[in-house]
Amino acid sequence: MSAIATPEPAAGAAQARKPRKRVPYVRQQKPTEGRRVKKSILLTIVMAIFVIYSVVPLIWLIVNATKDQGDLFSSFGLWFGSDFNLFQNIADTLTYRNGIFVQWFGNTLLYVVVGAGGATLLATLAGYGLAKFNFPGRRAVFAVVLGAVAVPGTALAVPTFLMFSQLGLTNTPWAVILPSLISPFGLYLIWTYAVDAVPTEILEAARMDGASEFRTFFTISLRLLSPGIVTVLLFAVVATWNNYFLPLIMLSEPTWYPLTVGLSQWSSQATGVAAQPIYNLVITGALLTIVPIVVAFLFLQRYWQSGLSAGSVKQ
Amino acid sequence: MASVTLTQSRPMRRNRKDWRGWGFVGPFMIVFLAVLVAPVVYAIVLTLFRQQLVGGSGFVGLENYALLFQDPKFWESLFRVTLFLVVQVPIMLILSLLAALAIDSARLHGTGFFRIAIFLPYAVPGVVAALIWGFIYGNQFGLTGSINDLLGADILQPFSSDWILASIGNIVTWEFMGYNMLIFYAALKVIPADLYEAAEIDGAGQFRIISGIKLPALRGSIVIATIFSIIGSFQLFNEPNLLKALAPNVISSYFTPNMYAYNLSFAGQQFNYSATVAIVMGIITAVIAYIVQLRGSRQEVR
Numbered sequence: 338m339s340a341i342a343t344p345e346p347a348a349g350a351a352q353a354r355k356p357r358k359r360v361p362y363v364r365q366q367k368p369t370e371g372r373r374v375k376k377s378i379l380l381t382i383v384m385a386i387f388v389i390y391s392v393v394p395l396i397w398l399i400v401n402a403t404k405d406q407g408d409l410f411s412s413f414g415l416w417f418g419s420d421f422n423l424f425q426n427i428a429d430t431l432t433y434r435n436g437i438f439v440q441w442f443g444n445t446l447l448y449v450v451v452g453a454g455g456a457t458l459l460a461t462l463a464g465y466g467l468a469k470f471n472f473p474g475r476r477a478v479f480a481v482v483l484g485a486v487a488v489p490g491t492a493l494a495v496p497t498f499l500m501f502s503q504l505g506l507t508n509t510p511w512a513v514i515l516p517s518l519i520s521p522f523g524l525y526l527i528w529t530y531a532v533d534a535v536p537t538e539i540l541e542a543a544r545m546d547g548a549s550e551f552r553t554f555f556t557i558s559l560r561l562l563s564p565g566i567v568t569v570l571l572f573a574v575v576a577t578w579n580n581y582f583l584p585l586i587m588l589s590e591p592t593w594y595p596l597t598v599g600l601s602q603w604s605s606q607a608t609g610v611a612a613q614p615i616y617n618l619v620i621t622g623a624l625l626t627i628v629p630i631v632v633a634f635l636f637l638q639r640y641w642q643s644g645l646s647a648g649s650v651k652q
Numbered sequence: 653m654a655s656v657t658l659t660q661s662r663p664m665r666r667n668r669k670d671w672r673g674w675g676f677v678g679p680f681m682i683v684f685l686a687v688l689v690a691p692v693v694y695a696i697v698l699t700l701f702r703q704q705l706v707g708g709s710g711f712v713g714l715e716n717y718a719l720l721f722q723d724p725k726f727w728e729s730l731f732r733v734t735l736f737l738v739v740q741v742p743i744m745l746i747l748s749l750l751a752a753l754a755i756d757s758a759r760l761h762g763t764g765f766f767r768i769a770i771f772l773p774y775a776v777p778g779v780v781a782a783l784i785w786g787f788i789y790g791n792q793f794g795l796t797g798s799i800n801d802l803l804g805a806d807i808l809q810p811f812s813s814d815w816i817l818a819s820i821g822n823i824v825t826w827e828f829m830g831y832n833m834l835i836f837y838a839a840l841k842v843i844p845a846d847l848y849e850a851a852e853i854d855g856a857g858q859f860r861i862i863s864g865i866k867l868p869a870l871r872g873s874i875v876i877a878t879i880f881s882i883i884g885s886f887q888l889f890n891e892p893n894l895l896k897a898l899a900p901n902v903i904s905s906y907f908t909p910n911m912y913a914y915n916l917s918f919a920g921q922q923f924n925y926s927a928t929v930a931i932v933m934g935i936i937t938a939v940i941a942y943i944v945q946l947r948g949s950r951q952e953v954r
Binding site: 375376377378380381383384387388390391392394395397398401413414415459460462463465466467469470471472473474475478481482484485493494495496497498499500503515516518519524550551554575578579581582586596597598600601604605616619620623626627630631633634635638 | 669670671672673674675676677679680681683684686687688690691692694695698747751754755757759760761762765766768769770771772773774775776777778779780781783784785786787788795797798826829830889890894897910913914917918923926927929930931934938
């Protein structure tokens with residue numbers, strides 16, 4: 338914590354009111370952590386109820402992914418059935434109808450890599466450009482993009498479908514990828530992040546040395562922006578991974594479905610009139626769908642949590 | 653909120669025109685115009701036409717809008733999502749706020765665990781969330797059946813017409829409580845330590861600190877979370893559309909405006925009318941989001 342090098346360490350209480358140099362948020366300690374605060378058992382219990390509410394459905398999913406069709410109906414929802422069928426269920430899910438699930442998985446990956454990756458790239462470039470350059474039309478760009486944050490994706494889905502069908506783009510991967518390339522929220526986050534994270538002096542120095550703007554961006558700025566980029570990427574990945582409405586209306590060919598649309602189709606197949614009971618496949622498929630994204634969130638915690646707090650500095 | 657930073661960050665050289673920034677912003681704006689602005693313009697054009705029985709579509713001016721405003725199905729769906737909004741959003745945001753304050757208070761055992769566990773549902777796709785809860789609500793192998801057996805009567809009926817909106821509200825709350833909690837928590841974390849120290853010297857208690865320091869610091873993020881929640885409520889589609897398979901008699905094809913627009917397009921082929929629903933809902937959402945933001949920032953000035 339060298340940033341708050343205090344001149345008179347003994348000043349103690351009086352110093353708290355003195356204006357002093359703001360600590361950069363990244364390094365700032367959590368305000369209450371330094372002091373000894375009594376832990377509250379009551380509060381912990383109340384919060385435990387929150388946790389139970391949040392995780393019980395997930396536990397239900399895991400438990401029931403281990404049951405076969407019969408056990409699903411005969412055993413208690415939150416406890417295991419007579420047989421442990423998880424691996425059989427996974428094998429069945431992956432091979433049902435010549436492995437259509439694996440294909441959906443691949444489609445989802447394609448949409449996520451190209452869609453979320455592209456969205457992050459575009460948002461990073463544009464956010465950086467807005468933060469560090471003054472160019473004609475900058476204010477207009479800003480106003481338009483901020484206005485677009487209020488226009489939700491789903492409101493646009495039907496109009497986008499109508500336009501894409503005129504252009505013959507429906508029922509192709511582009512119909513899903515193109516609309517997910519735009520993330521106004523990601524641009525906003527990178528923009529607020531870049532203002533502080535990339536010091537203008539460094540850019541000036543690089544210009545003095547004759548480096549081109551793009552060279553400076555890729556060699557210096559990109560690294561300084563990386564916590565913000567990881568945050569934007571992660572949320573873009575979630576948005577595309579979880580995308581349902583858009584692919585639902587854009588795609589009519591099951592071979593192009595992402596996991597979400599495929600699963601919902603299986604589900605209606607299980608509950609429909611001429612029901613073909615594949616509940617165990619729906620449940621196991623749902624579990625397989627959320628595992629990668631949950632794992633990504635858990636492993637990248639450190640990055641996205643710091644990126645989020647950086648974004649909120651400006652609010 | 654954001655305009656402040658705009659002027660602050662307004663950089664260097666104003667004397668000569670500097671187009672280099674467009675090299676960075678350009679690609680975004682091109683795609684932005686193609687996939688966001690163009691569909692809106694196209695949809696607005698569509699709303700001015702109608703499919704005729706003979707010979708393609710004809711220009712009808714604002715007739716589609718007039719028709720929509722007299723359409724009881726549209727009003728019913730709009731009323732339903734408004735009711736949903738008024739009840740579900742405050743409950744969810746208050747729960748999120750409580751969770752964020754509790755986690756920030758450092759009075760919990762194992763803060764990190766609570767934070768990630770409550771956030772976890774956000775990573776679950778809305779489709780999967782609706783599927784899981786749909787199963788749990790079910791009488792056959794869900795938990796509802798077990799609870800009703802325990803109580804000895806059919807107390808819980810998540811799919812009845814009286815309960816269905818609450819059932820959907822529960823799913824949405826479950827999905828987004830942790831996300832909003834994290835937004836609030838991130839804003840709490842950046843409160844400068846000086847403020848707490850000053851409050852301590854003044855002898856302020858925990859509740860005084862919350863009302864005097866934490867809640868004012870949260871205002872911006874509360875406004876943002878409210879706007880996103882309003883947008884989410886007006887656009888409600890995934891959850892009711894998936895539960896429809898389980899409760900076909902309760903959830904109609906015009907349960908929410910978005911479902912109405914969807915079914916008009918894909919079941920009815922009434923593309924022009926469907927675009928009208930989408931545009932009108934977009935305008936209503938944007939206006940309300942704008943009002944919330946205006947109110948939020950006006951209080952900030954006071």
